[in-house]
Amino acid sequence: MSVIGTEAIEGFSPSGVTAHDRLHLGLALVLLVVLAGIPLVANDYWLNAVLIPFLIMSLTALGLNLLMGYAGQASLGSGGFMSVGAYATYNLLLRLPELPLPVSLLFGGIIAGLVGIIAGLPSLRIKGFYLVASTLATQFLLEWLFNQYGWFSNYSTSSSISAPRLALLGHDLSSPAGRYLLTLATVATVTVISIRLVRSQTGLTWMAIRDMDTAASVIGIPVTAGKLKAFFVSSLVIGIAGALWGFAYLGTVDARSFNLDRSFEVMFAIIIGGMGSISGGYLGAAFMIFLPILLDHVGGRLFAGAVDAGQLENFQKALFGALIVWFLIKEPRGLAALLSRAWTQLVSRLAR
Template identity: 65%
Template sequence: MSSAETEAAADFVAPGAARDWRGLRRALPLGLLLAVAFVIVPLAGTDYWFNAILIPFLIMALAGLGLNLLMGYAGQASLGTGAFMATGAYATYNLLLRLPDIPLPISLVLGGLIAGAVGVVVGLPSLRIKGFYLLASTLAAQFLLEWIFNQYGWFSNYSTSSSISAPKLAILGQDLSSPVGRYLMTLTAVVAIAAVAARLVKSQTGRAWSAVRDMDTAAAVIGVPVARSKLSAFFVGAAVCGVAGALWAFAYLGTVDARSFGLDRSFQVMFIIIVGGMGSIAGNFIGSAFIVLLPILLSQVSDRLFGGTVDAGQLANLQRIAFGALIIWFLIKEPAGLAALAERGWRRLRPSGTAGPERGSRPGNTGKIF
């Protein structure tokens, strides 16, 4: 992974002698982070940390990445994230069930590709409508797909309860059902997909996505295939969300349950990318940390401070209020998301570093260009 990432980073900086050195300097903190995540954390982490914190954090960051590719990079608003995740989960479940000879990683990838194909269909209205209207059409897809998975028993193998237990997780005979095994499987998938995404957004494809987002009429006029770019963004975004959904079902919950992929999930993922930063890969992880981990932190802190003295239900409400207030405060501090805030802080720490792109303005355009 880190070689692909390094190359992607090196592609971005000016060509010349400084290229290798700068690429290395950029890759170093990331390499350290990965070493900690792959080596130190599995040794030091507890089951509680894996099950309740790290696995959901990673999977929601991945779902955020999927939506960010679609919405943050390509500018196509979607509330279908939950449906894409459900599609990935049910597709992977059925592949594992009906084609048990296919190894787990391949089933995950195929499940993602099936979610991507569904994403293309859901994205078809984007060829005619945009903005809030597109959002409404993806909302329809969210409800429709949720309903289909509940309505037709084939998807859940005619299980009597609406949730079905996931098959045993194993790669090459290696059992992965322990918390640390599921953590490592999730981490590997998330890192691999993030590396591909980081490369993709800096490629011709990613540039075409951003062109469509910033000014679609001009994009068509200068030769960017707008329709194809929109649909490819729906494909890739939905595929990544699909893998996230499959991991949510298999590595986190242990069951496939349509109720965990409802509209609430779509909103949660959207908040992750808004808080983390649209058009940023790192922003998904920061946003996921904020949305998934902060409530846990708040409840721990408030239990310590007020445990016993304040009514428990009251306390839960207070936590939600504090959570909402923090989101508002951060968005006022930095409308472009926590990733931009972190980048500014980073640059202030290292004034010698290359100036990254300013992320001052928000997506969306004024419309009139002629």
């Protein structure tokens, strides 16, 4: 996908604010107000089991999309970078309790970003499948590291960490509504920064590297710095998401909570949602979180009592996988492109 194509999907141009930008900004503000008011009507189940993991998965997908969709660098180490963010934030809150929670989250993300730079060094020499294998090795190494050395988990006998008290400016955030609002505020802030970043010169550099790094190097674009910066920013965002996954969602985690399956889930989310698109991470996360819930409810109503629960679960997984394959064949550019095309057609019909 070219730079122009990506900007068309996103609906903005780096040259300035357009009417399309203002429309997107207005819709985003309305959506943010609606999401902020959800705790007034949603029960604890929806907050704990659906909305919080959806927001965190969206943030993780956003981080990976910055690396794969915009910079064109393959990675299968998202779970490992999530674990770095979780363990780093845990130790910062434990050993430096005077640090405010947002600062600990940011520093935990920065530590994950530094690890991401190290993991991204092979990208200077290799690409494609070989880079995937390199990041996969990082995934396994980090999982082994956190299980092997007890210092990271404060010498817990189970090598797991429990969420510390979540508070901000004296307000307790341990309730479902508090954890949801913490997650929402973090995701919204990181998303706004990411949008500005991909519209900046850094984003244009990433897209030039993605489209053809050799040509980018010839015309003077700093390819080495661009690739490492992409790994840093991506891992920083994913690290923050990992801390939220451990503390705002699960409550207690170990390195196995961020295994290879988690990395695959994040990659599937951006492939389904649309690579090279900020909105693609949210759409892919919605697909990954809400579709199984929908299939569960529909299957329960259609086959309740007639089919064994285990068989019903296997059928749902098979159907879920088949839908993913069908969707990738029919629309390989993801849900973002599909919805963008549908929106364009709707606007053109209304304008007639």
